[in-house]
Amino acid sequence: MASAGTSLLLAVPAAVAGAASMGLASAAQARATKEVEVSRILDPGLLRGLAHRPLWLIGMVATGAGLALQLVALAYAPLLVVQPLLITSLIFAGAFSARLERRSLDGVMVVGSLICIAGLSVFLMLARPSGNADDFAEGTKPLPLVIVLGLLALIALVVSTLSHGSARVLGLAVATGVLYGVTAGLMKIVAGQARSGLGEPFQSWTLYVVCVVGPMGFLLSQNTFQQGRFLTPALAVITALDPLVGVAIGVWWMGETANTAPLALAGEGMAGALIIVGIVLLSSRASHLARAQSTSDELLDGNASERAV
Known part of the structure; x- marks a missing residue:
């Protein structure tokens, strides 16, 4: 069985990478939703339209990668260690979203996310x-x-x-x-x-x-x-x-x-x-x-x- 130190060396990078993947997934999916016609709430037609968008498919792949990395992190460290690291996906999502929209990252948004x-x-x-x-x-x-x-x-x-x-x-x-x-x-x-x-x-x-x-x-x-x-x-x-x-x-x-x-x-x-x-x-x-x-x-x-x- 891996020692506590070794476990953290595996879990922490996996959790951070998982958070980054989930942040990318959210940013890509959010950007893709702007490229299709605005739909009614809970209208499955929205997913049909998104399924043809490469950016949305990239987001789905990133979601799968993020979930897999989270499972790896949870396999080697307790939830209370992993969960705060996974929450940083909020920062990654903001950064990726700004990049996709070709705008600078807003400082107030970063502070609000950190809070x-x-x-x-x-x-x-x-x-x-x-x-x-x-x-x-x-x-x-x-x-x-x-x-x-x-x-x-x-x-x-x-x-x-x-x-x-x-x-x-x-x-x-x-x-x-x-x-x-x-x-x-x-x-x-x-x-x-x-x-x-x-x-x-x-x-x-x-x-x-x-x-x-x-x-x-x-x-x-x-x-x-x-x-x-x-x-x-x-x-x-x-x-x-x-x-x-x-x-x-x-x-x-x-x-x-x-x-x-x-x-x-x-x-x-x-x-x-x-x-x-x-x-x-x-x-x-x-x-x-x-x-x-x-x-x-x-x-x-x-x-x-x-x-x-």
């Missing part, structure tokens, strides 16, 4: 979710959390439908993050069932829920990328909600544990507030840059019209 990463990393380190359950805990009552997550996703979708601009993008991002987190939590159960026999998952409702919720989450993510002018704010929401929902599922449904000491809970609350600050900063900066870009485009169009006259 989100710091908040989420601190939350996970303080919460210290532990346990390796791979099935529902005996006597668990999943309904309360189902209602909370379902209402959160539904409200987010309603907001995205009735709103425009940043509110629509953030609504889509919240719904996406919830569905991603639910998919990740249930996939752990499916994986545990598969270890008991390859046919075992097909005898449980869990796999069929994953087959519905997973594709819905992915399609919503593409809607989110298409609607947003800038990738980073929406991706920050998705990146934050995904592991937080996963932790909630582990604790409430699977009997895993988390640090609930008063000081830890206070720190977790402060870390959550820090995440919100980062998201608000990213969202407000994105709105400012979008307005500035719109004004610049109007001036250019006006100057062009004057020259034509």
